[in-house]
Amino acid sequence: MERIKVLIIDDSTLICHVITEVLSADSAFEVVGAAHDPYEARAMIKELKPDVLTLDIEMPKMDGITFLRNLMRLHPLPVIMLSTFTAKGTDETLTALAIGAIDYMPKPRSGAQDMAMSDFAEELKGKLKAAASVKNKIVMSLPPASRQHSSPVLKPLNLENNIGQSVIAIGASTGGTEALQEILSVLPKDIPPIVIAQHISASFSARLAKRIDLKSVISVVEATDGLALEQGVAYFAPGGRHLKIERHGTRLICRVEDSALVNRHKPSVDVLFDSLNAVNVEVAIAVLLTGMGSDGAEAMLRLKKEGAYTIAQNEESSLIWGMPGSAVKLGAAVDILPLDKVSQALVKKLKT
Template sequence: MQAWLKKILSADPEIGEIITAQNPYEARISLQTKRPDVITLDVEMPGMDGISFLKEIMSTFPSPVVMVSAYTQENCQTTIRALSLGAVDFIPKPGPGLEEEKETFPQRLLSKVKDAAQARTVLPLSATFPHPNHQGIEAGRRHFLKEQGSLIGIGASTGGTQALSFLLSRLPEEIPPIVIVQHMPPQFTGAFADHLDQVSLLTVKEACSGDRLKRGMAQIIPGGKHGQIQKDQQGLFLSLNENPPVNHHRPSVDVLFQSLALIVREKGIGILLTGMGEDGAHGLLAMRKQGASTLAQDESTSTIFGMPQAAIKLGAVQEVVPLEEMPARLIKIAGL
C-alpha cells in the first residue's frame, strides 16, 4: 500500500519531496529533522497502532494528518477516533471487488492531500473550553419548543468531525431536533453517529428514511444518500434518496438546507461549519431569505474556511461565530 501511495503522489508535479517510513519509529526519527506539509498515516501499522502515533504527532509535531483506513467496522471506529483527536481527513482503502473505488482512489488521494496542505492544524478544544452549565427548562417552555416546529440543520466537511463533537457535546437535551450533513463515505457515518452519541447528552443516530424529528435528537444523514425535510399531519420527518450528487457530494448540505428553507422557513436555524468547497452556501442563502437564523464558523477556528467563506461571500450568513462560542449562541437562538 505504501509503495502505491508513493507512486500516486510522486506522479503529481504539484507535490514535492515524499518521505516514507516503514513504521512509527522510523517516522519519529524523520519528523525530528523534517516538517512535512501533510502526513498520511495508516490506521494499522507494525509496532504501534495509528491512534497512539497520531497522539504523539499532535502533541510533539502538530501537522495535518490524513488517515488511511480499511472498510471494516473496527477501522471505521478507529478512524472516527483519529478525526476527533485532530486528523484532518481520511481516505478508505479500496477493498477486494471494489474496482470503481480502486480506479478513483488516486484522484481522491491527491485531492485530500492537497486540501490537507491548506488546512490549519486545529487541536481538540474539549480540554480548553469547559462545558456550559446545561440547565433544564420548565415543562411549559418545553411544550412550546415542541409545538413551534423549530429545526436545526448543520453542514460540515473537512474538520467537521472535531467541530461537531465539540458543538454537540455542549448542547442541552432540550435543544430542538438537529439534522447533520457531514461529508463522509457510507460505511463511516454510522460509526460517527455512535461517537457523537457517546460524547453528547443528545440521542444521536444515523438517519433512516421516515424518521421523525424530535427534540433532544440529532440525526446524521448517511453517506451515499441525500437527506430532505418533509412534513405531514404528524409533524416533521426525514426523507432519504439516492439522487445524483450535488456539488460533487451525496449527501449534500445544499439539498438539506433547501428543504429546510421550503418546509421549516423562519423556524429554521442553519449552521455551516469548516470544510472545503462551496456546498451549503446556496442552501443557507435560501434559508436566510425565508427568515431563518444562519450562522457560519469563523476562519480562525475552521480547519478549512472554504464552505463558511463561500456562504459569507454570498450574503447567506447573519453571524460569523468562533467554534468555542457556537454552543452558547445556538442555545440562545433556540430560546433555551
C-alpha cells in the same frame, strides 16, 4: 509554487508504491520518503521535514493511533489517515480524527479498475492539498492532565414542545466530526430537532452518531427513512445517502434518499438546507461549519432570503474555511461566529 512534501507511513510496500506513483505524476507534490513503521517514520520526519503525512493504522512495532498521539504531542503535523474500513478500522479512524488527524481515506484496493484508481488519486490529492494548507493551524496537544474540562450543558429553553415548527440544520465536512461534538454536547435536552449533513463515508455515520450521543444530553442518532423528528434529538444523514425533511401534517419526518451526488457529495448540505426551506416552519436555523468546497452556501443564502437565521463558522476556528467562507462571500450568513459561540447563539435565538 513550492511542492507539497509528503511522507508515506505504511507497512505495505504495494500501498507505498501506489501512493508514490499517484503523487509523483503531479507537479504539486514531492514524495520525500516512505516509512514502513513508526520508528522509521520518526527519524524520517526529523530529517526530511515533510509538510503532510499519510498514515496507516495497523503497522508493526507501534500502531498508527499510538504514533499519532505521540506526533500531536511532540511534533504536530497534518495527517491523512489511510485505513481499511472494517468496523475496527472505522472506530480507530474516528479516534484518529479526535486526536488531531485532518481527514481519512480508504486504502486503494488491489486490482481496482482504472476509474476507481483515478477517483482515489483525485480525492487523495485534494485532501493532501487541504491538509498542507492548514499546517500552521495544527497545534501541539496538551497531556490529559492539562486539558480543560468539557463545557457545561446550557440551561433548558423551557419552551413549549412545538413539534414541526422549529428545526436546526447543520452542514459540515473536513474537521466537522469534532466541531459537531463541541456543539451538540452542550445543547439542552429540550432543544428543537437537529438535522445534520456531515460529509462522511457510509460505514462511519452510525458510529459517529453513537460517539457523540455518549457525550451529549440530547439523543444523537443516524436518520432512517420515515423517522419523525422529535425535540431533543439530532439526526445524522447516513453516509452515502442524502437526508431531507418533509412535512406530514403537523409532523416533520426524515427522508433518506440514494439519489445522485450534489456538489460532488452524498449527503449534500444543499439538499438538506433546501428541504428545510420547503417545509414552512416558524423558526428555521441553518449552520455551516468547517469543510472543503462550497456545499451548502447557495442553499443557505436561499434560506436567509426566506427569513431563516443563518450562522457560518468563522475562519479562525475553522479547520478548513471553504464551506462557511463561501457562505460568507455570498452574504448568506446572518452571523459569523467562532465554534465555541455557536451553541449559545442557537439557544439565544430560540429564546427570543
